[in-house]
Amino acid sequence: MGSQESAAPIARTAPDADFAADVLDGLSGAQKRIPSKYLYDARGSELFERICDQPEYYPTRTELGILQSEGAAIAEAVGPRALVLEYGSGSGVKTRLLLDALDAPVAYMPVEISYSALAASVAELAADFPDIEMRALCADFTQPLTLPAPQRAADRVLVFFPGSTLGNFATEDAVDLLAVMRADMGADGLALVGVDLQKDPAEIEAAYNDAAGVTAAFTLNLLTRINRELGADFDLDGFVHEARYNPEAGRIETRIRSRRAQRVTVAGQRFDFAEGEGILVEYSCKYTQTGFAEMAQRAGLRVHSSWTDPDGRFALQLLCSEDVTSA
Template sequence: MSTVADALQALTDLTPNREQVLADALEGLQSTPRRLPSKYFYDARGSQLFEQITRTPEYYPTRTELALLQNCLPDVARRVGPNAHVVELGSGSGRKTALLLAALQSPVAYTPIEISRAALLSSIERLAPALPQVQMLPVCADFTRPVQVPEPEQAASRRLLFFPGSTLGNFAEEEAVALLQAMRSTMGEDGLALVGIDLHKDTAMIEAAYNDAAGITAAFTLNLLERLNREIGADFDLQGFRHQARYSRERLRIETDLVSQHEQVVHVDGKPFHFATNEPIRVEYSHKYTDDSFDALLQRSGLQVAASWNAPHPAFGLRLLRAR
């Protein structure tokens, strides 16, 4: 029987340190155009704000994917088979994970790889008591970097990588290909990956999801600057930047920026960065896919679709992937 204490004892902690965060921030702010990595949204407050975003009326992806997952899980479980080791990239709150683990046939272990230590521990504290037969092997790490997956005590028949939420869409094309290639390597020749993808649809619906009326998404985005102020000695004026999220139909993606409200100088670790009025910092992409655009990524990544399920409205998909 696996307990919360067992899971915490098994925790692999590779939380990005100050030097890593600083290096990433300096590299992004020195680039043209300026950018900051979206992975740093998820400190404790950022993770809480994102969970609030998923419950806003405008944010359709989470509730749509949850409903779709519930409908297709019996088929997923049949295709995966018994005794799987589930490895989740960016586990978040674990709401979808609980459904998956409960539906699978005797999963032997669960490894969430999550950059936010607070979100990781919170999800484990909820999942471990509900699933005592599943060994919990949490890893606090940036899953975009190579991570050694712990081996469970009981031999697994295969690995199932779980990557819901259309998080893949946060990566530009070359980054997405590299991540999918890494996933193929991690899951092995006999492994599978269950991936959520948001599909191209009406521009107004997409933009509303990233600009909720309550302003929670704006607070979530600006929290990135607050984190940098706290952790790496930056002096961003949070009132001096505004959240902006627009959908590019040409590039099939939401492009989220923090836009300078006026001419200003920001210091990061003592280094000055001059911002002009209306100058943006690109902080996130959220790509939306068509079958053709997603298949193009898979072809470059050595993966193929083993099974697919779609929610018709709002359009959202789940894809079970295997090696080519």
Template sequence: MTPANPAKRLTETPYDEFAVDVHRGLSQTPKRIPSKYFYDARGSELFEQICEQPEYYLTRTELEILQENAVDIAAAIGPRAVLVEYGSGAGIKTRLLLDAMQDPVGYVPVEISTSALAASVESLAEEFPDVDMLPVAADFTQPVDLPSPEQDARRMVIFFPGSTLGNFEQREATGLLRTMCIEMGKTGSALVGIDLKKDSAILEAAYNDAAGVTRDFTLNLLTRINRELDGDFQLQQFAHKARYNALAGRIETYIVSRIDQSVRVGSHSYSFAKGETILVEYSCKYSQEEFEAMAAKAGLRVTRTWTDPQHWFALQMLERA
């Protein structure tokens, strides 16, 4: 079959929470803004550049795992599956997986950045004309009605690569896994990327690249607030900071005020002391045992694991326990 124009198949979810979350977050002590708001068009571009930095091993390593094990992973998925991807981005990993899968019948990317979603689906539709493309512009952390492909699927596979699960605190991550457990159905599965614990110097370098791309990516959040919410953040008065919290097992990323200052966002004003921070991202790292224990709390079990020779990253296949 030849799918309809992907742009016409786009399922949009109303999305107007940005202002609410920013004002709520800047009113808290300590201040925080959800990392999902990094991904406007410019943020998505900068993240793609981050993935190309030599220090940022995550994307490179996960791609190597997919390339080396694509046939094995596809066999574990089985034929005629519908692939649902949370936070699909540019779709590079998706391309590898769809190419290896046996007669995939549908692809449902759920992505908050409409521009990134449209671009990736248009490209994938040309390469996989027999796969029904069903893009959903939405925040995958909220309830989403997933469309069904026109062809009958034998099972649903939820693809969640990139260690994005690590951006959530354990309670939230467990809840997201529980949602996957429900959405995949009795015969479905999930393929989840996780970053494994390793030397803190390697971890901190990945989030503080020498070229400063991650800094630009982080501070672009302030640019977005200025543009969309009528803010007056002066970017030169704020800095990017990422450090590894060994006790919590996670990278913590902050925007740090360089001086005592006041910032306006719309009709609201917020005071910053010198050195005061806005928490903008967690990037949790797991041991294999920790991840399996968390999955079990969500009603899932790990059935297969694929990793790299250095055991820096892992793709985990999950099914209902």
């Protein structure tokens, strides 16, 4: 497949069509919340890439280290001529390592909600991997997708879901997403999923409260987006980022906390905030190996192989359908 064909146009849905409805509905509840996917507009995606470079944020560099050290083993387990379907591709740094390690992958199909991040990533990957067909889709991977068909048949589908993004979902929603993954990869397919493992809560909490304040800027950018796109009047100085570890639930819970009692107008609707009231914007769940395997089993999947860093802080889990005897 030549580079001209690899640079195919990006298919685009309307990933933000429900933005206003979700924000208004989320702010109307007794416990205010907004889905974490809306953190990733163009500015949010840029800030997230900066978060990954912060010294406190261990997940990215740890996962990259696993991909570098275990790439050959992953490629052997996946086999040749795979179609790589990636949920939430971001900048594509991890994708590059995976594509480089795999044996003659035929196509790469990233699904990413941020058009700017997707376009930049696909352009760079298409130039560096001219023999891999690029079939990008700008969409919300949590919604039903119509995936563009590749021109060459693949031996199997490999769903790639790095970064512990699965941890952004509550358990039941994570199980549902794993079930979608199982359907997308097909009976003989595989899924390579990044999983952040349980560790010292202080280390976990520090990763979401970096000293440079990049994560705080990322979280509060959501209010800037709502002001811009929904005609809201959030006072950006009236709210603060808060990320705390909940040991009972085994997860970071990120909120935008109101500094004082105030009223905000969004798309013509008024919302009152008490002093200290928060908007829940993200979960970041941390797993044990056993707990993750049990969750995958509920979605009809099992752990085929698992690779971790030497300190057991992070894992790449290769999943197959539960009824497949080998992969």
